[in-house]
Amino acid sequence: MLYRDNGRKLVLALKHGDRHDVVRPAALWLARAAQPLLTRNMLIAPIPLHWLRMLKRRFNQSALLAKALAIEVKQEQCPDLLIRTVRTRSLDGLRRDERFETLDGAISVHPKRRHKLVGRDVLLLDDVMTSGATLSAATQACLSAGAKNVCILTLARVAKDT
Template sequence: MFQSALRLIYPPRCVSCGEMVDRDFALCAACWGQMDFIAGLVCDCCGTPLPGEDSGTPEYCDDCLARPRPWSHGRAALLYRDKARKMVLSFKHADRTELARPAAEWMLRAGRPILTPGMVVAPVPLHRWRLLRRRYNQAALLSAGVAEGAGFVHWPDLLIRPRKTRVQEGMGAEERFANLSGAIAVHPRYRERLRGRTVLLVDDVMTSGATLSVAAEACLAAGAEDVRVLVLARVAKAP
């Protein structure tokens, strides 16, 4: 009764434009149609869309062929452009933390082919000073939703940033990799527990893959058997 009354006062609204919808944390039909959800044939390593039909054989994009990744498989829910880009930026910089719930659902749908039983989920970390300024780690909110939805263990503090790095916006791929060298490590309390485990690394956006590469390398160096990555949005061109 209380919930019904509450819905009359505060009906569910689209998380993008504010139009009324039939359930909480949903997109209206118009906004859904404007979101670039990734489907069909994708790069098995980073999730970027590829031309052609999915034959069941792993395919790889030019970026992943040119720079082999330390992780084995990866997926992305959205292309980082237009309405999806605006939503990600609102989530990241404008305190729109409620977006983590639908975003985690979209990521789980995209990531199903790379999930394996018993894997642990962990976010890409923020340096403590950046976390203090922003007040939340958007990757940790996403990883919590993914772990809960998939029924996996969540280790939100598996990785740490022992040193601060420059903001990477505007940097080329080589600059990004150099900027992040040695910037991410496994927290000491997990070094023994990580051995032999498969890790699902979660982040909001993948551009060059530099941050995820450094994070994956840290996990593997600490004894993880395999690392896979799942992101909300991928910077890439549509096929």
């Protein structure tokens, strides 16, 4: 969905409003969208939060979505496959190139989970895609650690007005 109007309200309700009741219907939408991407033995992983942000928020909305999606499509998920090794500043208001620069090297594969992705297809899940910088950093981390292929899926996408 587009990240505006009701789509934005829905994502923000999950992300900041503790509206976990959004997860189940969102997982159904994501499962339908994911069908062309899914492969046998694919591993589903959420985009990670830095541990300090996780403490503040108390949950990772992308991990909730990834878990529900994995159940829906009957695929394995790994909630801590990736770790945010750098506490980056908020990306709000940053230009595209600033976002990519900020996230360069900020995400890596958890050393104790690397074996789960070697030679496998991975589906990365995030709540919102703005510039693609976060998903790009996570994709590079997975490919560098030995993933066969990486696909991405988001609940919402920011679109520029034309």
